[in-house]
Amino acid sequence: xxxxxxxxxxxxxxxxxxxxxxxxxxxxxxxxxxxxxxxxxxxxxxxxxxxxxxxxxxxxxxxxxxxxxxxxxxxxxxxxxxxxxxxxxxxxxxxxxxxxxxxxxxxxxxxxxxxxxxxxxxxxxxxxxxxxxxxxxxxxxxxxxxxxxxxxxxxxxxxxxxxxxxxxxxxxxxxxxxxxxxxxxxxxxxxxxxxxxxxxxxxxxxxxxxxxxxxxxxxxxxxxxxxxxxxxxxxxxxxxxxxxxxxxxxxxxxxxxxxxxxxxxxxxxxxxx
Ligand SMILES: [Fe+2]
Ligand SMILES: [Fe+2]
Numbered sequence: 001x002x003x004x005x006x007x008x009x010x011x012x013x014x015x016x017x018x019x020x021x022x023x024x025x026x027x028x029x030x031x032x033x034x035x036x037x038x039x040x041x042x043x044x045x046x047x048x049x050x051x052x053x054x055x056x057x058x059x060x061x062x063x064x065x066x067x068x069x070x071x072x073x074x075x076x077x078x079x080x081x082x083x084x085x086x087x088x089x090x091x092x093x094x095x096x097x098x099x100x101x102x103x104x105x106x107x108x109x110x111x112x113x114x115x116x117x118x119x120x121x122x123x124x125x126x127x128x129x130x131x132x133x134x135x136x137x138x139x140x141x142x143x144x145x146x147x148x149x150x151x152x153x154x155x156x157x158x159x160x161x162x163x164x165x166x167x168x169x170x171x172x173x174x175x176x177x178x179x180x181x182x183x184x185x186x187x188x189x190x191x192x193x194x195x196x197x198x199x200x201x202x203x204x205x206x207x208x209x210x211x212x213x214x215x216x217x218x219x220x221x222x223x224x225x226x227x228x229x230x231x232x233x234x235x236x237x238x239x240x241x242x243x244x245x246x247x248x249x250x251x252x253x254x255x256x257x258x259x260x261x262x263x264x265x266x267x268x269x270x271x272x273x
Pocket of ligand 2: 132
């Protein structure tokens, strides 16, 4: 038998809720100490048996946060945060891919570029595939827009346009190139998900654009870029990067471009301000 808690219990008991189960103050007053103690024991056991309900998912980091900052994958997996290498003074795209790209996103973009290369796509399409999701290390929400902006000063207009629009195009099938709505999206967004009006508008304007196929091909190679265990090296893409990515001589983040801060944020992800 246990004693009636006159003071705060180490095990949390909602005293008011417990007393409410007994009845009015007069009823409680009239109970013997033994009766109160028995009632408390039953109450506590009942609390133990209560279904816990859906397990609470404490919000540790918001879903839109980039993977380098601990943001979860679209399916909810959280990356392990490890120590980061110091970046060179004038970091290149390659340094960012190697030292600031998280493994799963790195594998995905390399697989995607590899698929484009194997299938004989033009070099700019291979580059667009290589860069299309790199920004997920920094920011997940609206990654097509963020990603395009981040690359814009360093690639052709067509490549950044294609990166911007791949986000919306992912939601819309195009049987002419064998692109179907991804099974992964059913798992992430649910079966009856309807893309937001701004995504639909982006898709509709892209559909009529002369570069539609450039963005569409990113989504086509994207589909084949989730092979578990497949590792692709960066080496086959070095020449393509050299020819189509305008590496600033001061280093990414230090060239005074309108997007330099995005690269610096990846360079210094632990800076508090
Ligand atoms: Fe993407
Ligand atoms: Fe992707």
